[in-house]
Amino acid sequence: MQYSRHKVGILGGTFDPVHWGHLLMAEAAVSQANLKQVIWVPTRHPHYKNATAFEHRWQMVQMAIADNPAFKIAPATVNSTESYAVQTLIDLKTLYPNTQWCWIVGLDAFETLPQWYRCQELATECHWLVAPRLPATLKIEQSTAIATHSQLRCEQIVQKLESQGLPITWQILHLPYVGISSSLIRALCRDRLSIRYLVPDAVRLYIEKHRLYSH
Numbered sequence: 001m002q003y004s005r006h007k008v009g010i011l012g013g014t015f016d017p018v019h020w021g022h023l024l025m026a027e028a029a030v031s032q033a034n035l036k037q038v039i040w041v042p043t044r045h046p047h048y049k050n051a052t053a054f055e056h057r058w059q060m061v062q063m064a065i066a067d068n069p070a071f072k073i074a075p076a077t078v079n080s081t082e083s084y085a086v087q088t089l090i091d092l093k094t095l096y097p098n099t100q101w102c103w104i105v106g107l108d109a110f111e112t113l114p115q116w117y118r119c120q121e122l123a124t125e126c127h128w129l130v131a132p133r134l135p136a137t138l139k140i141e142q143s144t145a146i147a148t149h150s151q152l153r154c155e156q157i158v159q160k161l162e163s164q165g166l167p168i169t170w171q172i173l174h175l176p177y178v179g180i181s182s183s184l185i186r187a188l189c190r191d192r193l194s195i196r197y198l199v200p201d202a203v204r205l206y207i208e209k210h211r212l213y214s215h
């Protein structure tokens with residue numbers, strides 16, 4: 001008998017903090033790529049940026065995804081030694097054999113994929129689900145330009161990977177452009193401005209309780 005492999009999504013990120021943009025892209029991935037589950041993987045030690053303590057970021061992700069049975073946070077054994085994406089996949093493959101992996105990523109992060117550590121071991125192992133994201137130089141009124149921009153940028157990156165002998169499969173996720181970023185949330189907190197409706201309420205209350213991002 002032939003068993004079909006489950007399709008599972010991986011959403012990695014610093015999540016400093018998690019916001020509605022992350023939740024929306026994960027939900028779009030479940031529905032448009034027919035995923036059984038999305039595994040959220042907060043980066044333990046992002047080597048390329050300063051971040052709030054892992055325990056706080058982990059708690060906020062846990063609270064944000066608690067009401068969605070299709071969302072799950074990665075078990076502690078994932079990335080316990082190294083935070084690289086290739087290690088995430090190696091660890092998850094051990095835990096969930098016989099799985100078809102999809103990596104969920106925003107356009108800005110996808111643009112850096114050719115530079116990811118041991119990219120050649122990761123790129124062709126996953127189907128890439130790319131969420132469009134507003135480039136800093138484009139304004140919201142330019143929505144057609146933004147859609148074209150995302151498509152063109154993905155094609156350029158895919159060609160670059162192909163020229164390195166890494167043919168990948170990918171698709172763009174269709175979702176409203178969400179101008180929310182973790183940097184925006186941190187800046188609003190620093191300026192003592194409201195973050196209500198930008199993050200789930202439980203996350204907002206956690207940030208207030210632990211006085212995160214206020215200085």
Ligand SMILES: Nc1ncnc2c1ncn2[C@@H]1O[C@H](COP(=O)(O)OP(=O)(O)OP(=O)(O)O)[C@@H](O)[C@H]1O
Pocket residue numbers: 012013014015016021022025104105106107108109110131132133178179180181182183184
């Ligand atoms: N609003 C958004 N639309 C589409 N993709 C997003 C959005 N916000 C985050 N992402 C994607 O989610 C993943 C995790 O992002 P991350 O945790 O770094 O959040 P961020 O908002 O990009 O943070 P920061 O502002 O600190 O750079 C990345 O692939 C990123 O591209």
Ligand SMILES: O=C(O)c1ccc[n+]([C@@H]2O[C@H](COP(=O)([O-])O)[C@@H](O)[C@H]2O)c1
Pocket residue numbers: 011012013014015043046048083084085086105109112115116117
């Ligand atoms: O593995 C790498 O070298 C690497 C370098 C930069 C980013 N990433 C991945 O890019 C995604 C977004 O990461 P971040 O920390 O910018 O939110 C997440 O899935 C990371 O694992 C991965």
